[in-house]
Amino acid sequence: MSKTLLELRNISKTFGDVRVLDGVSLRARAGRVLALVGENGAGKSTLMKIVTGIHQPDPGGEILFKDAPVAVVNPRQAIDLGIGIIHQELNLLPGLSVAENIFLGREPRRPFGPIDWPQMRSDTAGFLASLRQDHIDPRQPVERLGVGAQQMVEIARTLSQRAEVIIMDEPTDALTDVETAILFEVIRHLKAEGKAIIYISHRLGEIFAECDDVAVLRDGHLVYEGQVADLTEGQLIHHMVGRDITDQYPYAAQVPGPVRLEVKALTAQGISDISFIAHAGEVVGFAGLMGAGRTELGRAIYGANRAASGQILIDGHPRKMRCPSDGVRAGVAYVTEDRKSDGLIQPHAIRTNMALSALPTLSPGGVVRRAQERSVVDDYMRRFAVKAPNMEAEVRNLSGGNQQKVSLAKSLLTDPKVVILDEPTRGVDVGARREIYTLINEMKSRGLCVLLMSSDMPELLGLSDRILVLSQGRLTGTFARGEASQHAIMERAVA
Amino acid sequence: MSTPGPGRAAAAMTVKPASAGTLMRAFAAQKSLIGLLILMAVVTMLSPHFLTTDNLLIVLRQTSINAIIAFGMTFVILTAGIDLSVGSVLALTGAVCATLIGANFSLPIVLIATLLFGTALGAVSGLIVSIGRVQPFIATLVAMTALRGATLVFSGGRPIDAGEGVAADAFWYLGGGYLFGIPVPVILAGVVFLICWFVLSQMRFGRYVYAVGGSEQVARLAGINAGRVKVAVYAISGLMAALAGIVLTARLQSAQPTAGTSYELDAIAAVVVGGTSLMGGRGTLFGTLIGALIIGVLNNALNLLDVSSYYQMIAKGAVILLAVLVDSRGKATN
Numbered sequence: 001m002s003k004t005l006l007e008l009r010n011i012s013k014t015f016g017d018v019r020v021l022d023g024v025s026l027r028a029r030a031g032r033v034l035a036l037v038g039e040n041g042a043g044k045s046t047l048m049k050i051v052t053g054i055h056q057p058d059p060g061g062e063i064l065f066k067d068a069p070v071a072v073v074n075p076r077q078a079i080d081l082g083i084g085i086i087h088q089e090l091n092l093l094p095g096l097s098v099a100e101n102i103f104l105g106r107e108p109r110r111p112f113g114p115i116d117w118p119q120m121r122s123d124t125a126g127f128l129a130s131l132r133q134d135h136i137d138p139r140q141p142v143e144r145l146g147v148g149a150q151q152m153v154e155i156a157r158t159l160s161q162r163a164e165v166i167i168m169d170e171p172t173d174a175l176t177d178v179e180t181a182i183l184f185e186v187i188r189h190l191k192a193e194g195k196a197i198i199y200i201s202h203r204l205g206e207i208f209a210e211c212d213d214v215a216v217l218r219d220g221h222l223v224y225e226g227q228v229a230d231l232t233e234g235q236l237i238h239h240m241v242g243r244d245i246t247d248q249y250p251y252a253a254q255v256p257g258p259v260r261l262e263v264k265a266l267t268a269q270g271i272s273d274i275s276f277i278a279h280a281g282e283v284v285g286f287a288g289l290m291g292a293g294r295t296e297l298g299r300a301i302y303g304a305n306r307a308a309s310g311q312i313l314i315d316g317h318p319r320k321m322r323c324p325s326d327g328v329r330a331g332v333a334y335v336t337e338d339r340k341s342d343g344l345i346q347p348h349a350i351r352t353n354m355a356l357s358a359l360p361t362l363s364p365g366g367v368v369r370r371a372q373e374r375s376v377v378d379d380y381m382r383r384f385a386v387k388a389p390n391m392e393a394e395v396r397n398l399s400g401g402n403q404q405k406v407s408l409a410k411s412l413l414t415d416p417k418v419v420i421l422d423e424p425t426r427g428v429d430v431g432a433r434r435e436i437y438t439l440i441n442e443m444k445s446r447g448l449c450v451l452l453m454s455s456d457m458p459e460l461l462g463l464s465d466r467i468l469v470l471s472q473g474r475l476t477g478t479f480a481r482g483e484a485s486q487h488a489i490m491e492r493a494v495a
Numbered sequence: 496m497s498t499p500g501p502g503r504a505a506a507a508m509t510v511k512p513a514s515a516g517t518l519m520r521a522f523a524a525q526k527s528l529i530g531l532l533i534l535m536a537v538v539t540m541l542s543p544h545f546l547t548t549d550n551l552l553i554v555l556r557q558t559s560i561n562a563i564i565a566f567g568m569t570f571v572i573l574t575a576g577i578d579l580s581v582g583s584v585l586a587l588t589g590a591v592c593a594t595l596i597g598a599n600f601s602l603p604i605v606l607i608a609t610l611l612f613g614t615a616l617g618a619v620s621g622l623i624v625s626i627g628r629v630q631p632f633i634a635t636l637v638a639m640t641a642l643r644g645a646t647l648v649f650s651g652g653r654p655i656d657a658g659e660g661v662a663a664d665a666f667w668y669l670g671g672g673y674l675f676g677i678p679v680p681v682i683l684a685g686v687v688f689l690i691c692w693f694v695l696s697q698m699r700f701g702r703y704v705y706a707v708g709g710s711e712q713v714a715r716l717a718g719i720n721a722g723r724v725k726v727a728v729y730a731i732s733g734l735m736a737a738l739a740g741i742v743l744t745a746r747l748q749s750a751q752p753t754a755g756t757s758y759e760l761d762a763i764a765a766v767v768v769g770g771t772s773l774m775g776g777r778g779t780l781f782g783t784l785i786g787a788l789i790i791g792v793l794n795n796a797l798n799l800l801d802v803s804s805y806y807q808m809i810a811k812g813a814v815i816l817l818a819v820l821v822d823s824r825g826k827a828t829n
Contacts, residue, residue: 323720324715341710342716343716345710346709348776352702352705356706357717357718
């Protein structure tokens with residue numbers, strides 16, 4: 001076995017009351033590619049943030065670099081040690097040149113201070129050449145490069161920092177097939193130079209083709225560590241999802257009503273050719289990995305993203321969804337996954353937030369009926385058990401779960417027929433989760449058609465009447481309740 | 496016997512004191528009011544001429560033009576925008592108004608035409624901001640410069656006389672007349688205040704203004720046409736600037752091509768001193784009224800105390816800074 005460059009021992013991390021990582025130990029070896037896999041929220045990103053000094057591990061955990069214990073207290077220190085990371089979202093300054101980006105903050109100087117431009121350019125050219133990327137001009141602004149080339153610039157930057165451990169966080173997500181092939185060539189080249197690579201991905205094909213070792217995280221635990229060659233795809237999926245569903249999901253069996261929503265060959269930003277129907281009194285779950293197109297689908301049905309082609313019918317009537325107000329008028333409500341920036345006006349009161357979408361009905365003739373507004377808001381605060389001193393409390397002072405209830409109430413106030421819930425329990429504590437599930441069942445019993453988009457598979461399996469699976473913007477699977485399993489869904493989600 | 500429902504359980508858990516935000520806002524409104532009262536008390540001690548009916552009416556009359564502009568500016572700033580063009584809109588609409596009076600048009604026609612013109616000028620700025628996606632500062636800076644130029648071209652750089660024409664006397668009344676012993680501009684400002692207050696606090700449109708300023712993205716996703724709201728607030732600001740232009744032209748009996756220079760700064764100062772956040776989504780029209788009065792009283796006091804106009808500007812800057820510092824300290828402790 002080759003030399004271990006980076007070793008993690010017993011790493012745990014707790015945020016508030018939530019234990020995100022629990023006693024994780026793993027090794028990255030020179031000249032090998034370690035795949036780090038797990039579902040969304042399994043703890044991969046947190047682990048890498050600890051390795052790169054953004055977060056500190058809880059006491060008891062240890063990081064060893066070349067067998068010597070080290071404390072990585074900030075990102076600078078990680079870089080100085082020789083740990084480089086290429087983030088999922090590229091971290092380049094678009095207006096600056098390739099060379100300026102690579103040497104940002106470490107520009108070579110001439111005597112008395114001025115930057116040594118020729119030196120910087122020739123060094124940059126050297127790093128790019130070592131990656132066989134000679135075609136990239138060091139003087140070119142980064143914004144003129146394609147995503148693949150930008151990624152090469154990031155890799156060159158980690159090389160310029162003399163990184164020996166290089167972490168790549170879902171690097172191929174934004175790449176074309178050709179760019180992906182080039183990336184793998186570069187990875188093989190880095191391997192040959194004795195670098196250790198930690199490769200985070202949910203694309204199983206890539207893992208089996210390119211990686212040597214694999215570590216699987218699930219709910220903050222390391223559940224498997226070994227060589228890729230010893231595993232089948234099926235076994236790997238089992239390691240990723242293998243947990244039991246308990247009865248924390250109160251499913252309400254109910255005969256669905258008539259067809260409420262019909263989506264025909266819908267193509268929009270991030271989704272293509274999606275067709276399905278959904279009934280009154282039915283919860284349709286949407287599964288998929290990050291970036292599979294669930295949010296984009298929800299936004300397109302609501303009108304927040306404009307459809308390029310396709311049709312949306314509500315109660316049998318074709319509806320044009322050009323903007324969110326079209327969605328509201330057609331009886332579609334959308335509860336966004338990003339409460340903070342899309343869902344609620346944080347510094348405003350619960351009352352004005354809840355009433356926002358429903359103002360057209362609350363203010364006939366343009367004048368807000370304050371008494372009516374107060375009574376409906378009060379009613380929802382009671383029914384949803386929103387924990388707040390009163391309806392004038394600012395939303396930003398509420399917990400995640402209570403904010404989510406306000407967000408739900410806001411969309412239900414428009415009296416919708418179809419409710420799209422995008423990650424309704426993200427960042428919501430266990431108690432409030434249960435309450436939100438009850439609310440979903442209540443919507444269902446009132447004959448609403450609920451589209452539930454969630455990365456939490458047990459939640460999807462527990463609440464949905466049917467589950468549709470998206471992968472890379474396409475519908476890749478449909479499961480009736482009972483037919484669906486985490487394993488079967490994961491298989492379609494990575495298709 | 497009823498079992499305690501979830502609502503009651505929640506009520507039982509309600510241990511946090513009443514909303515810090517609401518209290519803070521109520522206090523902020525009071526704070527500028529307290530500031531105004533302290534300022535008036537100090538000036539009363541320094542000058543025996545201050546606290547007289549005549550002088551207070553002068554203060555109100557002098558404040559009315561800035562107040563009217565500042566009410567319109569409040570709408571714009573609540574959407575996280577800014578309108579630098581109000582002084583130039585005032586000058587151009589004033590020039591048009593004086594020309595129409597001189598050309599013997601009847602008063603209602605002149606007023607309606609002038610107000611519509613100002614509204615249209617504001618709406619153009621709004622369109623540049625919303626459809627052109629130009630920063631409000633830049634869009635209205637452009638309007639400020641171009642409209643000042645247009646005024647100079649239109650007037651040939653000379654004052655336009657509004658003292659002649661069939662409607663000249665009635666027109667003068669709008670700027671210099673009294674109703675029940677109160678200057679007409681003060682009454683106009685009062686009526687405008689009431690209308691704007693109603694629109695902002697009681698109407699759906701007012702909610703949309705706050706929502707767009709609070710978070711444009713949230714507002715859009717909630718089904719609000721944020722672009723239309725923006726065009727509307729700049730149009731309102733233009734309308735208010737035109738009204739101020741009418742009052743000023745009426746009072747002076749002529750339109751000066753350089754009228755209204757730097758009025759935008761007084762209006763912005765009134766809004767900010769009144770506690771409205773330049774980040775949008777937060778503030779009240781009442782605060783703006785108090786802010787305008789603080790600036791008005793200050794100007795009057797500095798004149799009464801015979802402070803040279805050079806020092807007046809320094810004093811004014813200091814008071815605005817003080818007001819904003821007190822306000823931001825209040826927010827930091829929130």
